[in-house]
Amino acid sequence: MSQKRLLAGLLPVLAALFVAGSAMAADLATLVANLAAGGYSERDAAITALASSGEARAVPVLQALSAGELYVRTADKTVVIAKGSGKQLALVDAVTGKDSGSATEDDLDRIKVNNRLRGTIDAAMSALTLMNPDPKVRRAAAESLFTRRDASALEALDKALAAEKDLGIRQAMTEARAALVLASDAPAAQKVQAVAAVRERGDRDALGVLQAAAASPDAEVRAAASAAAEAVRQRLGAWQAAQNVWYGISLGSVLLLAAIGLAITFGTMGVINMAHGEMVMLGAYTTFVVQQTLRSVAPQLNELSVIIALPLAFLVSGAVGVLIERSIIRFLYGRPLDTLLATWGLSLVLQQAVRSIFGPTNREVSSPSWMSGSFHVGQIEVTYGRLWIVVFALLVFVTLLLLLRKTPLGLYMRAVTQNRPMASAMGIRTPRVDALTFGLGSGIAGLAGVALSQIDNVSPNLGQGYIIDSFMVVVFGGVGNLFGTLLGATALGIVNKFLEPYAGAVLGKILVLVFIILFIQRRPRGMFAQKGRSVE
């Protein structure tokens, strides 16, 4: 075929393309209107059409659609983007991007999306935002392409890769490109190269890509992918153990928080306090009340609500603790069985009281943004909320230790629990110290409640879930020894988390209980037994 004829043949095609292109450009309105029409399948096609139109307006429209902010105004059937909360929503015309007044939710029909469409939008958006001036957006786009593996984005990715200056993002894009090549119908040689690039990345997502590639029809690719997957799996196995240790520490910190107050009331005072869990619950409800109050009084302080709740929770639970000690427990010293029954009854009373005041359903305590989300250390995923709880548990522990060792109050407490008549003879007002000690233990339970409100239900039953574990930790660690409580909590946490993947959560818990029973048989006073005459 001569060059002339080729050109002659191409011309009509080019012309047709040009016409089609301009028609598409002119018809942004149609493309957007198509989003609102038909069922999910038609909408899926409409999203792809809009995204491939190359229109600049496509990005905000798709973003709004994904966020559930794209509506059809019932009055004139125009597609609008509605922002804001409350009754009146501010409207922007989706096609022109111009302000379009405001309306209430009742006058608008939301264009619904489901998970499948969100996936399509994500894939389309990542192709569209690869050239975005914001490096964060570009990186997110590359990451999203890696996990989505939509081979049609390969062309856009190549263009972006050529223009990219940032080394980190180049890396992400190269990895994404490799994943896309593996998902495409590229020749085997290219795919084998891509396998090597994905293997470099070496995380869980990479393993997913390699495993998918290991099912490829080409024997060469299959072998390379399986070998790479195996290598990544081995590397991840080592990280898995580290991850389990972290989970164990995290669970241990929760156990420590729940048990440390009990280490005071049960460990040093010898009061079997079954209402300990309810002190935790009161702390959690205090957090709820603080958040509710702040929400209406000072919404700008909401991020700090948890910190503001800490002293208040300590005071509320501590005050209730003092009240319980003065009104019930002091009459029952030396009668452990009666104390057990009385405090258990009390725990039911407190639960039902909270149920009557706040209702039986869970209350929402929101997490501040500095306690949400996660970050990576190597292949370990650490969630901020858990990290702060570990830090907080250690802080509480150290503070309590200093309080007991370095302050006069701590001295009195130790004196009274070790030898009551002697302490009394030295002029210590033992009943007052009893009340304060019990109040301190309860107050610390209240602090635990603030932390637990971030990871558990705020419901009247909150405390019940922790009471058994708390006693287990204190008895295992050694009654009357704070370090025992710390080590006991951490050990139980880690053992539990190592058992869980193999034995399952239910059996794991049973095994831990059996282990503790056997341990107590051998060492009835726990890991760190108190020595000396005062014990007897």
Added chain:
Amino acid sequence: MKLGSIIRTGLVAAGLVASATSGAFAQGEPIKVGILHSLSGTMAISETTLKDVMLMLIDQQNKKGGLLGRKLEAVVVDPASNWPLFAEKARELLQKDKVAAVFGCWTSVSRKSVLPVFEELNGLLFYPVQYEGQESQRNVFYTGAAPNQQAIPAVDYLMSKDGGEVKRWVLAGTDYVYPRTTNKILEAYLLQKGVAKEDIMINYTPFGHSDWQSIVADIKKFGSAGKKTAVVSTINGDANVPFYKELGNQGIKAKDIPVVAFSVGEEELAGIDTKPLVGHLAAWNYFESVKNPANEAFIKEWQTFTKNPKRVTNDPMEAHVIGFNMWVEAVKKAGTTDPDKVIAAIVGVKVPNLTGGISEMLPNHHITKPVLIGEIEANGQFDVVWKTPGLVPGAAWSPILDDSKNLVADWTPPMNCGNYDTVAKKCIGKGK
């Protein structure tokens, strides 16, 4: 004095005042209706609402002139989330209070504990919660969903194109009878559909499990095998909040690994910050967000009755509405509250449900219901993304499991049997 009896005395007193002032129900003793829901203990979180909705329904019926010209009177007892106490309280309701029907129970174990009592004393129980099936009893009416009205359609949806063509399945549940049986049915169903055994992960956790870190990490790991993965959750009650919080914190998005839950409704979501959960799914027969005049009227009445404009409604509440209306219709049809006559009259009774359909009581004592799949929205409501074209009749016995595939239940003559073996052609009867 127990709390239950305090409440009861209060209600009786209130009833006396009401009847003294209205005088509309001159003749006949009031018809007593038993309400057997836990008002204290772990299950109070879910069951208290159902007690309230029953009180509202009875109140409404009385305003409409009662039943058979007699006033309805609620008898509320508190079984305190204690399974043996359920049986005791059921006995008390039937023997001492002589109630005409009982509306109650939530957990399967509480239902199993009261079954012998209802059988022995020939009472009527309306059970409003989705359950594992494999049961049909003459004295019990199951107005909640059987597995084929919730679990199976949900899995079908996830397998469809719109649901994301899921290939790998995590079946996560709390360790007790409902999740175990449901997961057994689901596993058999998935295997039947050609899902490989290694593509199914089953995980059980204790009641009230709160440390989900390693399980969520496991799910993430399971989900990164290069195939679309979904979690089918039969996690119950309190364990859900920490589970969803951990999902949010570990960044599992609904578009990557969707979670479809069978025990999470509007009430449960009221305790969670739902923004990180948008797109996760729930399968029910009713959602508060369903646009429908009957539903809107119901929500309005409920919020007025509870004096709380933010109070949400949920699926088991709708089940009680349907069950109560069916009982009222059956009593009207039979002209008496005699249990045998009501049992005979209620099969075939049709009443409107709150999602725009007409539910019917079937001979196996289950009802017809639509199945809806809803996505969690940022405001704590569900957005219906899929529904069955018509109503699905509840199946007492799962055709998927080998032990029950030949069984049918039919409480109308001539069969009159809860577990008729169609192959051996005989009623297995008790002991099954």
